Amino acid sequence: MTGLGAVFRPQLPPERLRAIARLADQAGLEELWLWEDCFLEGGISTAAAALAWTERVRVGVGLLPVPLRNVAVTAMEAATLHRLFPGRAILAVGHGVQDWMGQVGARAESPLTLLREHLLALRALLDGERITTDGRYVKLDDVALDWPPEAGVEVLAGATGPRTLRLSGEAASGTVLHAGTPPEGVRRARRLIDEGRESAGRTDPHKVVVYLLTATDATTATTATRATTATRATGPDATARLRAELEAEGLVSVPDLGVAGDAGAVAKAVERLAEAGADTVILQPTADEPDPEGFVRFVATEVRPLVP
Structure with missing residues (x-):
């Protein structure tokens, strides 16, 4: 199931x-995803709060920028979340936006080397290992977690370029692809991830998570549905909001990217990504979504029943 x-x-x-x-x-809703974008909200703090306020929904952070974090701190916080809320936290790490990293004095000369060292050390620490390493960026001297997760946990990596996608296949448990990834981009990413997995001799599962930029009209409730659910449909406003966001991101010329429509149209867009190799699709509302609560309800109650 997707x-x-x-x-x-x-x-x-x-x-x-x-x-x-x-x-x-x-x-x-199966998964609620949060971002640690500079300079908005912290990923771990919001994830901890969301997990504490809920009982069953999984909460993902996509992603934690590794230049901002010592890997021991990342491991401590990840382990704490996984022990407090077993099976419900999903964490991804990545390069971060390089301009933002420069703003805070954390831009790495070799982001790929940093991510590789961070991923390998993070996975080892979360597996309960005691490690010493003297890398270019990650330096640990006899470090182990006193409270590692009680079961193995996934460590995902955000990736875009070919080298990072191969690295994710080599060193991560899964990959997060941003909303600028159309179905053909998912196929390409899968091929590159598999190249990395093959080079590292990996045979374990590797989950691919893809964001899908999604716009629908503002929620309209009929008398029959007001007490239970709401119906959202396509229209000029949804189409215009989707196009405006794609233009702002410089992605308007990318074919088959994003979706503006009702539940049926959104479900078909999800299926296209799944057929291309996505295991999980996370619907990303536009930044000016007029009804965030209605959007979450729409995903859970209208789109989910239409997605195999």
């Missing part, structure tokens, strides 16, 4: 998270 989720975008103030997380839990 996994399905939604993004709580950090353009919303942190105080909106509680209501949306609880709604996601109650509506049956």
